Amino acid sequence: MNRPKILYKMFVANAKEFFRDRASLFWMIAFPLIFTFIFGMVFSGNDEVVYSLGISVDKETPITKELVNQFDEIESFNVSTGEIAKELEELERGNRKMVLEIPGITREGVTGGKSSTVRLYYSQGEQETNRALISAIKEIFSGIEREVTGRAPLFQLEPEPLETRELTNFDYVMPGILAMALMQLGLFGVFQFMSLRENKVIRGLAVTPLPRDTFFESEVALRLIIAVIQTFLIILIGRTVFGVKILGSIPILIGLVVLGALTFVSMGYMIASFSRTLEGGRNLVQTVQFPMMFLSGIFFPIEFMPGYIRPIVKAIPLTYLGDALRQVMVGYPPEYSLSTDVYVLTGWFLASTFLAIRFWKWE
Amino acid sequence: MENAVEVSELKKYYDDVKAVDGVTFTVETESIFGMLGPNGAGKTTTIETIIGLLEGTAGEIYVLGMETSEKISDVKKRIGVQLQDPSLFPRLTVGETLDLFAAFYPEPLSVQEAAEQVGLSSSLDGRINSLSGGQRHRLAVSLALISNGDIIFLDEPTTGLDPKARRDLWETIRNVRRNGSTVFMTTHYMDEAEKLCDELVIIDHGKIIATGSPDRLIEDNFPHQAVEFADPGLSPEDRNDLLGISASGGINFEENEGKVILYSEDVGKTVTDLIDYTRKLGIDLDNLKVRSATLDDVFLKLTGRAIENE
Ligand SMILES: Nc1ncnc2c1ncn2[C@@H]1O[C@H](COP(=O)(O)OP(=O)(O)OP(=O)(O)O)[C@@H](O)[C@H]1O
Ligand SMILES: [Mg+2]
Numbered sequence: 001m002n003r004p005k006i007l008y009k010m011f012v013a014n015a016k017e018f019f020r021d022r023a024s025l026f027w028m029i030a031f032p033l034i035f036t037f038i039f040g041m042v043f044s045g046n047d048e049v050v051y052s053l054g055i056s057v058d059k060e061t062p063i064t065k066e067l068v069n070q071f072d073e074i075e076s077f078n079v080s081t082g083e084i085a086k087e088l089e090e091l092e093r094g095n096r097k098m099v100l101e102i103p104g105i106t107r108e109g110v111t112g113g114k115s116s117t118v119r120l121y122y123s124q125g126e127q128e129t130n131r132a133l134i135s136a137i138k139e140i141f142s143g144i145e146r147e148v149t150g151r152a153p154l155f156q157l158e159p160e161p162l163e164t165r166e167l168t169n170f171d172y173v174m175p176g177i178l179a180m181a182l183m184q185l186g187l188f189g190v191f192q193f194m195s196l197r198e199n200k201v202i203r204g205l206a207v208t209p210l211p212r213d214t215f216f217e218s219e220v221a222l223r224l225i226i227a228v229i230q231t232f233l234i235i236l237i238g239r240t241v242f243g244v245k246i247l248g249s250i251p252i253l254i255g256l257v258v259l260g261a262l263t264f265v266s267m268g269y270m271i272a273s274f275s276r277t278l279e280g281g282r283n284l285v286q287t288v289q290f291p292m293m294f295l296s297g298i299f300f301p302i303e304f305m306p307g308y309i310r311p312i313v314k315a316i317p318l319t320y321l322g323d324a325l326r327q328v329m330v331g332y333p334p335e336y337s338l339s340t341d342v343y344v345l346t347g348w349f350l351a352s353t354f355l356a357i358r359f360w361k362w363e
Numbered sequence: 364m365e366n367a368v369e370v371s372e373l374k375k376y377y378d379d380v381k382a383v384d385g386v387t388f389t390v391e392t393e394s395i396f397g398m399l400g401p402n403g404a405g406k407t408t409t410i411e412t413i414i415g416l417l418e419g420t421a422g423e424i425y426v427l428g429m430e431t432s433e434k435i436s437d438v439k440k441r442i443g444v445q446l447q448d449p450s451l452f453p454r455l456t457v458g459e460t461l462d463l464f465a466a467f468y469p470e471p472l473s474v475q476e477a478a479e480q481v482g483l484s485s486s487l488d489g490r491i492n493s494l495s496g497g498q499r500h501r502l503a504v505s506l507a508l509i510s511n512g513d514i515i516f517l518d519e520p521t522t523g524l525d526p527k528a529r530r531d532l533w534e535t536i537r538n539v540r541r542n543g544s545t546v547f548m549t550t551h552y553m554d555e556a557e558k559l560c561d562e563l564v565i566i567d568h569g570k571i572i573a574t575g576s577p578d579r580l581i582e583d584n585f586p587h588q589a590v591e592f593a594d595p596g597l598s599p600e601d602r603n604d605l606l607g608i609s610a611s612g613g614i615n616f617e618e619n620e621g622k623v624i625l626y627s628e629d630v631g632k633t634v635t636d637l638i639d640y641t642r643k644l645g646i647d648l649d650n651l652k653v654r655s656a657t658l659d660d661v662f663l664k665l666t667g668r669a670i671e672n673e
Contacts, residue, residue, distance in 0.1 A: 002466075009466040013455060020454040200450040207414055207444040208467040208510075209436065 006210060010218035018192060018222060027188045028226060029233070032181035036234050039177065039299075040242040043169035051133060052078040054087035054096040059104025063148075067102060070140055091121055098122040098133060110148050172332060174238045175325035176298030179260065181230045183292065183318055186264025187285045189223055190271060194278045203363060220265060227261035228254070235329075248328035256328060259342065260321040263349040267317075270352040273359040298322035302335060317348040365428040367392045367514050367545040368413060373422030375408050375569075382408040384569035385422070390547055390562070392513075395540055397560030398549040399658070405569040406549035407447050410518050413547075414444050427513055440469055443510030447518040449503035451491045457502055458487035461509055468510045477509035480535045482528070497524050504532065508539065515539055517548040521555060533559050553658040565662060572665045577658060584664055585656035587626040590633050593649040594621045595641075604640065615663050624663075626656065 018024055053071060057064045072079045080087075080096075087099045101119040109116065120137065122130055146153055196202050205215065231253070238244035246253075271288070275281040293299075295309060296318035305313060313319055324341035326332035336344075368390035375383040383405040390396040398406050411417045413424055415435040424431045426438045451460055458474055465471035478484045481501040486494070494502065504520050520536070521529045536559060539546050550556050556563055557577045565573040565580070573580055594616065597605070605625065606614050615624040627633035630653055641648050 006466050009463050013452060013459065013463045016459065017452050017454045196452070199453075200448070201452060203416070204446060204449055204451065207416055207439065207446065208464060209439040210467045211436075 003211070003214060007214050007218055007221075010210065010214060011221055014192075014218050014222050015225075018226075021192070024188065024192060028181065028185050029230065031184070032177055032230055033233055033237060035177045035180070036174065036237050037241075039173045040170055040238070043173060050076060050078050051097040052080065052095065054090055054099040055079055055081045055102060056084035056087045056099065057081065057102045057104070058084075061104055061106050063105045063107055063110065063144075064102050067105075067144060070144065071100075074140075076136075088121060091123065094123075098130075098137075100137070107148075110145075167330065167332060170238075170242055171244060171330040172301070172326065173299055174234065174242075174244055175329045175332070176322045178231055178234050178257070178329075179296075179298050179318055179322040179325050180293060181234065182227055182257065182260040182321065183264045183289065185223055185227055185230065185261060186266070186268040187271070187289050188268075189226075189265065190268030191278065191281065191285075193219065193269075194272050194275075194281045197272070197361075197363065198278045200363075206362070220262075223265045224258060224261055227257050231257050244330060246329055247331040253325075253328050256321070256324050256342075259345050259349070260325075263317055263321070263345050263352070266349055266352040266356055269356040270359075273356045273361055276361060292316050292318050295319075296322055297335070317345055320344040365392075366390060366425075367394075367427060368396075368547060369423075369425040370409075370413065371423045373409065373412060373424060374420045375405075375412055375417060376420045381569050383412065383419075386564075386566065386569070386571050388564050388571065388574060390514075390545060392545050393540055393543055394561040395536060395546045395548065395559055397556045397563045398547075398566055399551065399553070399556045399560075399563055399662075400549075400566035401551055404566045406551075406566060407518055408569075409566070410516055410547070410549060411446075414442065414516055415439070416446075441512050442514045442516060443468075443507035443512040444516045445503045445507040445518060445520060447522075449499070449506075451499075451502070451506075453492040454490060456488050456490055457483055457494070457498075460491060460502065461487075461505065464506045465509050468512070470511050472509045472511045474509070477505045480508055480538070481505040482531060497528060500524065501528065501532070504535075508535070512544065514545045514547055517546065519549055519551070521550065521552065529555075553662070557658050563658075565665065567666050573661065580661050581656050581658065584661045585626060587628050588630045588653060588655050589660060590625040590627060590630060590637065591650070591652040591654065592623055592637075594623045595646045595649070597623065601644070605637075613664070615660075617663065622650075624660070626660070 055068055055071065057068065068079065068081060071077050080090075082090075084099075084101050087096060090096045091099045099121040101121070103116050103118070105116045118141065120134065122133075124130075193202075202215075206212075235244075235246060239246065267288075268285075271281055271284050275284050291312075295305070295313050296316045297305070297313060298318060302310070302313055302319070320336060320341040323335045324338055324345070327334045327338055327341075366389050368388075370389075371387045373383055373386050374381070386405075386409060398409065400406050408417065412419045413426065413431065415431050415438065427441055429438050431438055452463075455463070457478065461474040461477055465474060465477075471477075472480075474487070475484065478487055481504050483498065483501055483505060486498060489498075491499065491502075500520075500523050504517060507515050507517060517536070521532050524532060533555070536546055536548070540561075548560070560577060562576055563574070563580060564571050573584075575583065602614065602616070605623070613626050615626070616622075617624065625633055625637070634651075634653065637651075638648065
């Protein structure tokens with residue numbers, strides 16, 4: 001008999017069944033895209049940060065004017081001036097990052113070697129930013145000091161910016177969204193099968209000459225094609241809307257997408273073999289899918305998680321798929337080596353395929 | 364020529380239920396074979412075991428000369444099946460479903476032909492989940508027909524159809540036979556079995572209680588005619604007296620319908636006696652009817668109870 005033709009027809013029937021189902025379309029196509037847009041907008045905005053700096057001058061002199069100008073010229077500072085009391089109030093409200101209180105400094109005082117105290121107010125916390133800002137401000141003061149005293153600087157630091165890649169948070173998250181989409185494809189995708197099984201559609205097919213393998217091949221082929229569509233759409237949006245550069249090789253990426261999809265598709269079938277009813281399957285998927293999504297580090301680095309969770313993180317296949325995709329898609333520094341990722345995913349794929357077959361239920 | 368189906372000593376037991384308890388029968392090719400029995404008799408179990416959907420507990424099954432436990436995938440290519448409660452892909456259309464099933468068989472009918480045979484030609488674009496129960500049922504029959512198989516298995520093909528659709532389907536089934544295929548069907552409609560089937564087995568509690576053509580079954584069991592009237596509330600003694608009147612054919616009380624049926628070879632005498640007898644008792648005879656025996660009577664005689672229609 002004509003197996004390729006049967007496979008083709010079965011595939012088309014499955015595809016129609018899928019694309020005419022609003023719920024599965026939403027979860028597998030729309031949902032990952034919405035995620036991409038949301039994270040894209042939140043994370044990938046211009047990374048240049050501007051700090052607002054309040055300056056209060058006790059008594060204006062040419063030197064203090066010069067100082068304020070100097071700060072104003074620095075792009076990273078958004079300078080506003082005012083009464084010290086008012087500026088401190090703004091600091092407290094969080095409208096200023098730091099406030100400088102500058103006394104009336106005169107040229108005579110400076111050349112006469114009189115030291116002036118400049119107070120710098122800031123709120124505690126964000127220590128690293130504060131430290132960086134404080135030393136930047138110090139540098140500005142010593143620049144002015146050198147200018148006034150006419151002493152030549154001992155060291156000249158020449159900043160030479162190179163065109164290097166800066167990884168944004170969105171670069172981190174985008175491969176994670178793809179990983180999430182592949183997981184949902186496999187875990188939610190099996191609901192279609194379970195509902196056909198529960199409604200005895202599968203039983204009806206069993207009386208025809210349709211080989212059962214062919215039925216599976218058509219399902220898996222459909223899932224893989226949807227996986228490629230998901231990948232394409234997410235990358236398309238990431239690139240065109242949010243300017244993410246895809247670094248890795250496309251064949252390796254496709255290979256990973258296929259491996260990831262197969263892993264989660266077989267996990268889906270494993271769940272179908274553990275639960276007789278669609279309702280039971282849904283519950284099981286929910287208990288697996290939700291923690292997996294948040295504990296796998298697809299949305300934020302694993303270091304952010306408390307230590308006692310790490311073992312769980314390390315067991316979750318999504319962790320490795322996310323890691324592998326990050327490396328290959330955007331060149332993110334790997335958590336594990338690519339081969340480790342591939343081994344773990346393959347292991348999960350084999351284990352769940354084995355369990356799915358072992359406990360398989362046609363009815 | 365080999366028989367279409369041969370079943371011997373087939374048994375299918377569930378834990379404590381003997382759904383099918385040792386049935387043996389033969390289905391000739393190019394015939395309409397009917398399996399008649401009340402709810403829970405074991406019809407579906409028998410049919411689903413023959414087509415390989417269920418595994419029998421014991422017994423032998425040959426379909427088209429092939430032992431089903433070994434050759435089931437060859438068998439499936441040459442049979443079409445309509446299950447009792449069929450389900451289909453809910454979001455496909457009628458036409459798409461027929462087209463899909465056609466692809467499974469080596470020499471299928473065309474989608475148009477199969478739809479036409481069950482009167483669904485105008486619904487080809489309708490989605491399965493928007494069909495009426497009757498339409499869905501006819502589609503299921505049509506999916507069996509599209510196989511163009513040597514045997515078409517139909518499990519209660521006319522249940523849930525309106526009278527016109529039922530009659531149309533009978534004609535379709537006769538057509539299948541005319542085209543050289545065999546039909547194996549189940550039903551619990553007596554009239555359907557009587558008018559449509561060439562050969563019948565009557566099954567009850569998993570056992571075959573009679574076999575033969577409808578005419579033969581009636582003739583063998585009833586060389587009599589039936590005299591029927593509404594039960595006026597006869598006492599056991601009255602019933603005994605009545606036996607004397609009806610003489611040869613015996614008496615049946617159809618409790619559910621409140622009917623008394625006398626079977627007789629001499630209807631004239633029986634009716635006169637009956638009238639005399641009731642007059643003597645001073646009771647009225649309601650709904651007095653004389654008719655020839657039917658399969659219902661056969662079933663009633665064999666099992667002591669009427670088959671329940673729905
Ligand atoms: N899976 C099962 N487990 C236990 N008992 C079953 C099972 N399937 C059927 N039975 C029992 O086997 C008997 C025969 O059932 P079957 O469905 O074959 O009857 P049927 O003649 O087709 O009835 P109907 O006219 O209602 O379709 C019934 O008593 C039924 O309850
Ligand atoms: Mg039945």
